[in-house]
Amino acid sequence: MGVQYGHVVGSKIHRSGDWAMYAKGGSAYLRVEGNEIYDAGTGGFTAGQGTGFEFMTSPWLHYEAYDIKVVNNIIHDTQGAGLGVNGGYNIVMAYNTLYRVGSRSHVIEVVYGERSCDGNSPQCSTFLAAGGWGTSLVGVIESIPNRNVLIYNNIVYNPAGFQSSSQHFAVYGPRTPSAGSNIPSPSYADEGLQIRGNIIWNGPADHPLGLEDSRLNVSQVMADNSMGTIQPQFVNAAAGDFRPTTTSTIFAATTYAIPAFTWTGLPARPSVPTGILLNAVPIDRSGAPRSSPGTAGAYAAQGIAAVRPTAPTLLHPTVGNTTATLTWTAPVRNGGSPITDYIVKRSANGGTTWTRIVRPVSTLTSYVATGLANGTAYVFKVIAVNAVGISLPSATSSPVTPVSVPSAAVLLSVVAGNTTATLTWTAPVSNGGSPITDYIVKRSTNGGTTWTRIVRPVSTLTSYVATGLINGTAYVFKVIAVNAVGISLPSATSSPVTPALPA
The missing domain is CATH 2.60.40.10 (Immunoglobulins)
Structure with missing residues (x-):
């Protein structure tokens, strides 16, 4: 809180029940780059938040955060928003990769910060008289707006089975501050907000944007971002490798050069020193050169070559009448390229020779093999396929023997x-x-x-x-x-016979 002129680079910030990290209370001129932020409750990284007025430092008495550049970070497994701005001025959040974020509500937020007076009314009054934004009344909370927030060229990837519970974004509408707070009236969370060049893969196609209360042009936001149209491919996101594969679809996304800031629109009192106006991100997370605008996400466009997937895991088959039902789990690693098919093979001689089962291409992880001979023991194996090639086969199943009821006597x-x-x-x-x-x-x-x-x-x-x-x-x-399975159909009924005494 209240930190100026610094950086947080190349760190792991994790295991927090609340925010993993925020810069608030008049923090300014910070670069947050190349970090891994994960396993958090309320949020990943937030520029701003809420502060007791008396704890701030002059002249940074208006916004919660000034000139914060958040770039090339990996942010994953947060219950709240992966990125947020709560009362910020000249904030850049660009070229970050977010994964499994926002399960509580939304993935990115641009909302108000909060300002209270936590007991030292004389100091709060002094800051108000100096032109700061807030209140001297204990128990009153003022909303701190945002100005000039740039959210550019990030990737948000929530894989199947994980999505934000309510919407993609949270951007709040205008508010009217209290008289005497010095806060502009009305105040806006979205003054100068730009959301461009981001890849958002999160929930169903009709997942709400969350921009209903903002002044943003929703059609423009949809045009300027890939909203549910591009599913990123990483080398192994589930295991923490967020490098794109060479064939990743993220390279097809449109990105945008990040504009420079101006240092205007701030209150005259107290005067805040000018920050860094240029917003270039010349290298990626790995240190490789990044062309402008380049590729979305923390890693630049050179990509990483995909490889063959690891083997699937075949579970024990179950048998029926000339059939066997196979179930397996997908490979732990898809090699950085989506699984496109599974090859299923069978053997009737314990695995000495194998026959490939002819079946339609499918990524389902179950299959019913038909046309088997009842009474014959079969073993099976499954092989995964991606764009690069085929995996090693699964372990061979234990033998199973299809059976049925007998035919009629x-x-x-x-x-x-x-x-x-x-x-x-x-x-x-x-x-x-x-x-x-x-x-x-x-x-x-x-x-x-x-x-x-x-x-x-x-x-x-x-x-x-x-x-x-x-x-x-x-x-x-x-x-x-x-037999052990059940009973056959009955034989044909005999012709009638009539018992009698011997002639």
Whole structure:
């Protein structure tokens, strides 16, 4: 707070429950460059915020922050906005890469700072008399506006499954400060605000902009930025490598040269020393030269060559009737190029030889292999594909054997006797890949309208003598095969037979 003439460069700033970093209370002439800011609550980096008036230093008594240049930073995993300006003058936020930011509400904010008097009313009154902005009344909070905020050529990439909960931006509308606060009335959060050349990949296509209360031309903002139209490709963002691949789509985005500032529009009292007016960013995060306007994000346009992906992870297949359902997880690293397909292979000899399964191109991570032979053990493997080539195969699955219920048995003959009938049948042509474990025998005395299962011991024999029948009554029979999967369709119903006493 209240820091002038300095820099924060090449640092890691992380693990904060609130803001990871802000420069407020009249902080001025700071360059924040080449840092990694991550694992934060309320926000990543904010120029300005809120200050007790009496703690400020003259002459920086108006804005919360002056001449802050925030460039070439990586900002990731923040619940609040990755970048924010809360009461700033001549603020540049350019060529930063933001990843997984804004889950609470929005990804970038340009809103008001706050000014209070926290108990030392005489000092607050002294600063008011000197021309500072604020209040001498304890418990009153004044809103501090912004002027000349440039948000240029940043990348905001929230991957699938992560998005800001409400909108892309937060830019507040005009406010009327209290009389005697010295703050211009009305005051604006968006005076001189420019949002240009940014790549925003965050949420659905109809995600609200969050500019409804601002004076910005929404159509112009949409034209000047890539809003949901370009999905960045990095070498491995999930593992913290935010260098673009040589084939990354970010190179297709339009960017803009950052204009220089003027040092005008400030109150005459107290007079604030002039800051740095040029806003050039001549190198990227790695130190490589950056042409103007160059490529959006922290790394310049030379890119990084994509490589083949790592192997996917194949989970245990499940089997059905001539089928096997395969599920796998995507590679941990896509090699800096999106996965475009998966190759699925099968083997019926334990992996000695392999057959590629012909299937449509797909990036889904599951597939049902069909046309398998029931009773045959299969193993599988999956290979990921990107624009560079194919991965190593997944580990070979454990063997699985498709099975089904058996086909129907063939009832050959039924010979009647004295209160008996002797049945003979042949086993099913196909046991479904699982051994026959029993046969169910049923009888009917009404031509097959209703059936009674004959109670008999479990048996895989293909003949049976039905006893206890009534002489003079016509019977029909059918037989059903059983395996571990279930029961077959019944055999054809036999011709009627009538038990009788011997002649």
